[in-house]
Amino acid sequence: METPKQYDLTGVHGADVFRNLPEGLTLRMVTGAIVEIVENARNGAILYVRVVENEANPSSVGDEEYVFFTDVKEVVS
C-alpha cells in the first residue's frame, strides 16, 4: 500500500508531518510491525502506539509503547 501523500515523513517537512500525525493512524515500523497511534506527543519525535501486527513477535500484539521517529518507516493508512 502506498503512503498517503499528506503523511509523507521524508524530506524537509517530515518532522512537521510527524508532529501532527493524528491518533488512530496505522504505521509500519522499520521492524515490519504494524502499529496504531494511541497518542502523539506532538514534539516531532515521539508517538505512543499499540502493536496491531508483528510477525517477528506475535505475543507483542496489543502491547503499548513509545516509539521514536526513526523507528517509523511509513504511514500505512
Add this chain to the structure above:
Amino acid sequence: MINTTRGDRSLRSFIDTENGTLSRELYVNPDVFQQEMEQIFARCWLFLGHESLVPNPGDFVVTRMGTEEVLLVRDRKDKQIRAFLNSCRHRGEKVCRYDQGNALVFTCPFHAWTYDSKGQLVGANGINNPNSYNGELDREQWGLVEVAQFKNYYGTLWATWDRNAPSFEDYLGPFAEPVRYMAESTDGEDAGLEVFTPFQKWRVPTNWKVPAFTSSRDPEHGAMTHRSINAAAIGPMRELQGGDRHRQRNPLPRDIYVAGDHNLGHGGAWVEYKQPGLAPYVDAWYEPGVDDYFRAQHAKKQEKYKDRIVPFAGHDSGHICIWPNFIMDAWRWRFWHPHQVGVVERWSLFGIDKKAPKHVKDAIRHYAMRYNGPSGCTESDDMENWNYVYPASQGVIARQHNYNFANGFGRGVEREGFPGKIVFNTNRTEEAHRARFSRWIAFMEAGSWDDLYPINKTANHRIW
C-alpha cells in the same frame, strides 16, 4: 571555613551574638553561597507551588529548588503530582524547556531520552537498535531523579532532596496550623484556593537572604519605604491602608508578638487571640459586588470558627516565613529561588477562592498586579532597597562593617508550653530575623539531619 580577602574564617565568627550584628560577608561571599546550596537547599523542605498549577493529567510546571530546576508534573495515569530534577540522566540537558504546559512525555532534545509523567525512561534513540543500546538500557534505573520526599499540604506543594529529613509536619512544627489556615478559602474550606496563572516571577540583583530573611515581619520599613503608596491608598483597604485597617478589621482581644523559632527558623507575626471567632467583615473593595461576595463567605467562616480560636498567624495577622525561603500570608505566597550569590528569582502566587465568580477573581487579580511585582506599586518600593543593598555591601570597606540585627535584642522571652526555642518579642522587633540566623548557622554546621532539630529533639540552636 570561608575564604575571605582577610583570610579564612569560621562561619560562626561572622555572627556577633553579643551585640546582635553579623557580617555582610555572609551576603556577598560566593563560598558562603555555595555552602548554602549544599547545606540548606539540598536538605530543607522547600515550597514548590500549588496543586492548582497542574490541575489536569499531564500538566506540568517548571519550578526550582535552590539553583536547580524541578519539573512538577501530574501523572497521566494515577493523577498524582510528582517532582523531578529537570535534567536528562544521559548528558544532563533540560528535558523540559517550557515554563508550563501539558505533555505526554518529556523528550530530551539531545539524544531523545524520553520520560513519562512518572519520570520513568520510556524511550531513547537507538534503545532497541542491535547496533546501539540493543535493548540493554535499564529503563527502571535511568528514570528522572525524583525528590526524596514530597508533600501536598492542603494544596500547597513541598519537597526535599533529603530522605532523612523529618516529616513535613514536624518540619513546620507549630507553624503547620497557620499554613493550613492560610490555604483555606475565605469561607473556611480546607484547600479551597487556587492560584492565578501565569504567576509572577522575576529576578532581583541581590542575595537571596536580603528579602527571604528580612521581608517577613519587618514593620519598621513600611513607613519610609512605602510612604508614597500608602498615601495613595491603592486599596483594597482604601483610606484604611494608611494604618487603621487592622484596628477595624481585627478588633478581637489579642496579644501581638514577633516570634522567631530559633530551632526551626520559621517566624514572623504571632497573634494570640483571646477568644474564639472572627471579627465582623469590613467592606474594603472598590469594585461592585466584591464585598457582597466576601461578606457572605466571611459569614460561613465565622460559623466555622465561632467556637474556635484561629491560629496565631491567621485572620489578618500579617505574614510568616517558613524556613528558609518562603513567606506566606492569607492571599500571597512569595518564595525566593537563589541563582547566584547576587541574584535571586522571586515567585509570587496569589490565592483566590476556587469557587469565586469571575468579577471577584478579576478584582483580586487586578489588586495583586497593582500591588505586587516589578510593576506593582508597593513591591517596586521594596525592590529598590533590595537592589541597592547588594552593591553597597560588596566593597572591601563595606564588608568590614556588620549589619545591625539588634532591634529588640535581649528582650525576647521563651514561654512555658511552647516547643523548641520559640522566642517571643514585642511586635516591632527583628526577633524573627535573628531566629533565621540561629537556624542558618545550625544548618551550615550540621553534618546531617541527625544534628538538627527536630530529628535531634534535644538540640538548642538558639545563638542569641
